[in-house]
Amino acid sequence: MCPYGEEHYSLFLDTAAAICYTEWSEYQPALYFLLYQIDEQDNGFVSFGMRKFCADGTRFTINGKPTMLRGKHDGMIFPRTGYAPTDVNEWIRILQTAKDYGINHYRFHTCCPPDAAFTAADLLGIYMEPELPFWGTIAAPGEEGYQEAEQQYLIALGDQMLDAFGNHPSFVMFSLGNELWGSPERLGEILRHYKARDSRCLYTQGCNNFQHFPLVLPEDDYFVGVRLSKERLIRGSYGMCDAPLGHVQTDRPSTMHQYDTIIFPEQKEDADGEAAEEIEIQYGTGVKKVKVSKSAGGLIPTKPVITHEIGQYEVYPNFREIEKYTGPLKARNFEIFRERLAAKGMLSQAEDFFQCSGALAAACYKEEIEAAMRSQYVAGFQLLDLQDFSGHGTALVGMLDAFMESKGLITPEEWRMFCSDCVLLAQFPSYTLISGEIFTAKVSMRTVLPQDGTVEWVLMNENGDTLGKGSFSGKQEPGLSEIGRIFCPMPEEISSPERLFLILSLTDTDVCNAYDLMLYPAIAMPELETQETLCITEQLDEALAALQEGKRVLFLPTETAQSIPGFYCTDFWCYPMFRDICNWMKKPVAVGTMGLCIQQDHPALAQFPSQKYSTPQWYDLVSAADCAILDDTPEGFTPIVQMIDNFERNHKLGILWEAQVGNGCLLVCTSRLSSAAERPEVRWFAKSILSYAKSDAFRPEQKMTLEQLQKIFPPK
Template sequence: MIATINLDGVWEFQLDGEKQGRRLPMNDTIALPGTTSLARKGEPNEAAHADCLTDEYAFEGWAWYAREFEVPAELAHASAMLYLERTRVTTVWIDGQELGSQNSLCAPHVYSLTNRLTPGAHTITIRVDNTDYPTKGGHMTSRDTQTNWNGITGRIELQFLGEAHVEDIATYPNVESRTVTVKGRLIGAKEAQLTVSAVSFNAAREHAPEARAYAIKAGEFELAYPLGEEALLWSEWEPNLYKLRLEVTQGDSTADIHEETFGLREFKAEGGAFTINGAKTFLRGKHDGLIFPLTGFAPTSVEEWLRVLEIAKSYGINHYRFHTCCPPEAAFEAADRLGIYMEPELPFWGTVTDETYDNHNEAEQRYLIEEGYRMLRAFGNHPSFVMMSLGNELWGSKERIDGILKDYKAFDSRPLYTQGSNNFQWVPVILEHEDFFCGVRFSKERLFRGSYAMCDAPQGHVQTGPQGTMIDYDDQIIPPSQPDSSAADGHTGGGEIQIQYGTEAKTVQADAAEGVIVPQVPVISHEIGQYQTYPDFNEIAKYTGPLKARNFELFRQRLADKGLDHLAEQFHAHSGRVAVEAYKEELEAAFRTKHLAGFQLLDLQDFSGQGTALVGVLDAFMDSKGLISPEEWRTFCSDAVLLARFATYNYAAGERFEAALQLRYMRPEPLQGFTLSWELTADGERLAAGEAVASAGGAGDFVEIGRIGFDMPDVPMMTRTTLSMRIEGTDIRKSYDLWIYPSGVAVDKSGVKVFEDLTDEAAALLEQGGRIVVIPDPNRLTNAIEGTYCVDFWCYPMFRSISESMNKPVPVGTMGLLIDHEHPAFGHFASEPHATEPWRRIVSHSRSIILDGTDKELQPIVQTIDNFERNHKLGMMFECKVGAGSLLVCAVDAMLAGESTEGRQFLHSLFEYAKSEAFRPRAELELAKVRELIR
């Protein structure tokens, strides 16, 4: 390239929602790059979406953009191109002459202007259409994520090339030979000299290989440029980069200069693992749907992507999977610099068909296939572009999908390819030409994720209640030798099945099950997590751009209408604490699994759409929600994770504690003869301690450090302890909370009037000023919500609707507990204001009574946090004055809860409180109202 003319600035502008055509003179102006919404053009949008953010100036249709530019005389006869970095469907005119149209959603639009420009002034007109796409576009066009914007973002420029120049440059690094193969085309000359040079950057030291000159001829060329033995490799640990310079000369003059960034790396699938330059890596992935709430579109500046990716990396992330979208070049450039492994995806979420399907849409599929080629041409030189997916949760023709993979691999062998993310959900298959598999199961029982929606049940172990840290997925990924008799969802043959499809249900054709899948490629667990937190309404003020959080405003009003708005911040904080602990177990289960090659979180940040899924420990802006620090998160999401494997979090005094200590080590440097120190502490006092010595040989090592065992000390009261581990001289550490319960604790009801219902006898006692406890049978309560420990999956409104449409059980939809932990009822049951492991079995055998309409003074002792759609006031345990008497209600199955150590301790504390003088409720309810509630 010999020159550019920047077309940023003020353009003439006209909206044309009805597609009537441009009217002259144009009646407005707009700053480009940008979007109509960012510029606040058009009529304000009065809608208030509950399921996603609301674009305040949403516009769909044609928008016209025009401006004049000057061409210097010395450039008028050069080869020229118009470059539009990112836009929608464009049609371009120069001086009224139409150049044509382009419709890529993922790659730049480049128009040839050669022989169309003369010296002096010219007018360019661009029509951008954000309707009638060749495909739905996934998260490239969804209002759930970056919105269906209209405009042009990123670079808008005229690019001028020398008469002789190179194009279609592709770089193929070869780690073994320390060379880079350069492929391209010479245009505008029969032959020329190409001088190749390179210099390192983003590296601890500079390396500049000797420049080499090559004679090339018109058309395609290929050359191998040696980097030398001192060449620097690119990886997540050392993201060394090179700037490659290609200088085209004819005679003694330089005709053109082309520059590319590349990294010398080899990212491979070897057996069941990924390797980078021969060293194993474990993918700690994050989902990304291009959510940027301040603009409504993905940024095109490297600085903004560096900010975003550096935040993710501070939480241990080394991999990004882009859900049905491809980010702009700046994202790849930032990932190059930081050592992030990128996986863009075709903008497709649907059915891939061939001529045997009734709904075969060849035009759409040809478009999508070509879109993939455009992505590879545009971004394939970036060392961070190591993987590529054909779409999200695809169905249809396995043969057609495999054929597309085969063709892509023949075209560009640099990235690894997968058929898609969680394809053929209930009837998965590994295709011949895919390099890795991304899914959630290999059959109905072979699950390798910790959480699932109710419509996708069975649910995962994080939801159904592990009492310890023993779960891994090794047997689910590589099954025992005996045949697996359970086909997916009971389907042993073809036919129609119902699946979750986006935010709806869909009936699809299932091929016959093809036997037991034993993967021979790396396996990645798809969209793990999805643990929801209650909204933080303080976030509303942050939406200062075109996107407004009217969904949050609606949720806040719903909460206020139920009289619970004073609890909003507590709901957010305490649901978040349970979500964080769920993520910790989810991620550790992945790290405990030797046959798993990585995971892809959904998500580290909140997802603004699809019902409003607040599933992140970061908000949609990638800002912390105050739930956990990045340093603490990295103790269970990093390239070195300590693990303790033990059976339960709850122990009676004198009970034996045993744990296997392990290290999942993914750093390249060996860790020889390290010392692991561990201790059990409570309130600063050391209760037990020890050391172990082991070694880690380098990346990919799974170290069995050893076992520890000791008898839990005698304690006078329920005690929360912390088991801490640390590898001396490193940042590698881990901690777990464990609870010890005093021996000899009995559930003593003597002196307490206990009823299963508010009988006439109970009512009479209350009338006489008595004190009673009602422990109703949870299974008989009708005005109540089922007890569940884990927070809701994704978001209640979306999956309630999907479950109903599929005739599947509706999710419980609750989000942890708000506990009055300083209440005297917990005098013998140590508690936090949020749910912790001692509550798991108790909550699982409970229901929470719906207390809607009761006075604000009636604050449950244990309140279950409901979702933002229902906002019920839910009391698992509450007390009130009824007439002259005092009533304590606890909707827990005492028999089942009492089978556990922690359940007995809870009931003991409950009844001791009921006997005490501290049992003096303040809130008052009429007897008739109480009977209405406990029905």
């Protein structure tokens, strides 16, 4: 009888016949099983694969060939059953879905999956990293907090995990836990125990241990973390309790960020002789105090670096998922979130909020993963997550839902453009271009297998007109390499902004990537001063007086009494959970918004072409804005440019909106345009709303009272 089930027996026979004595890897997951019979009572089988997964300097190799780990987190969340599946077929479905999205590696957060998961990973070629079920402190004997029984239990459990599952070729890595603190010496001692006992996999002290003050132990085979010192960040996003924030959250969108100069910075001498200080850190969903050296300047790793739990970009709830919870776990949280949104009069916008926040989250993930791909000293990454995580707060951070099923936000083919074993990368400083300038970009390839083909590029507009094209030829070895440069002059004579697409492709393969840019004609900033038919003002009193006279008003307030600061990136993980942690730690709380929801066909944006969701042209406009709280407006009152709030607060947030106030017509923009007037996109936005305010089309149907306006913008 086949140990993997009769339905897989023919697969084994075909595999054995076709690739006899082939080493196991993600590309050729060759498996063998030895049947033995000594007598009728003493018989059985041993299954195995032949592979050598190693840490070679700063990279991983499989059977002597370099590889990059494209991983995801798994917290064993299975809403329909309440427990992890124990049949191979279901794990094949789960792991194959991840593989369809370019994933070749699984990290199990403080847990170990059942044998069926390893069996499925063996069949599909997935590199597995189980973890001891521990998130806490490992003190040494004699130290405060030392728990001998606890440690002996964990060590014995690790022994059992290795004994039970270590023969699976997919079991290539092993971690002592998540975000551990305590004694480095004791952690090293435990690692030595495992390494002496079982050499079939690689080992690490844990994932993101010692957080702001990480270290590499002599016993570590690789390093997993989010930073190499407090300021040396190797991830694109963080909770405010772990600030500073990452580049995806704080920087103007570009494709230039990489981690190599952070992993190996210019060396500086550390101060000596400084005493330890006590700091407060996030500890699970709470806080604790730990002692660290003031001179901890960070580490220079000499082993492979995996960037830990990357992403965590939140998507607004998709209430259609509620009906999928047919097992013991019910979506009561989703039901509460839906009730809250309905109470705020915005339930009709739920689908838009989901789609728009999801589009922004997908773009953030693209930049996060590409930053890792652009870094030759990043040996792998571990997403948190490709799927939603319904435990530990409601963290709707996935492109897939909690059932490992698509949300419809991005296809596997689109995701593999930037998350695969071969990725084409364009590096350029800005997604917004100006007519007459030369668009320049460096084109690189991150590949696991050697590639020998032609890379073609084309830059075209939305109508399909080609602005430039070219190609680069040559053989590319495994790793990261530059393959060419793009120099493409932008047309000088264009009358309005155009959406452009830069497309890279490797001929005779499905390897491609695409970037969405905007081209703006060069113009001066429009004069935002009162005109004959339009009052343009920053002063509420002046705006109110003009409205009472029945005039048109473009109101550009510099201050907003009831507002949320503008923040381009979507929220991190779960707003209420990290708000509470920040409050406990007496640190600033995250803004907590989730991107724009835009009436892109509104005539106010006729000269500022937009998508329905946030794109890079909105970065400076949002960053310079106060998102006014419009909760007191009637149901159906919808801003032209609305910021999506998180599912707990559900404020109605406006950056650009219009209303009939008495007999007057009001258009309000809370973005401080003058502070970003050098940006071409800001100039065109100003031109567009000014043209609209002067036009006959400016006849708002939704209404606002003077009292409502004064509440949002109190007179000075």
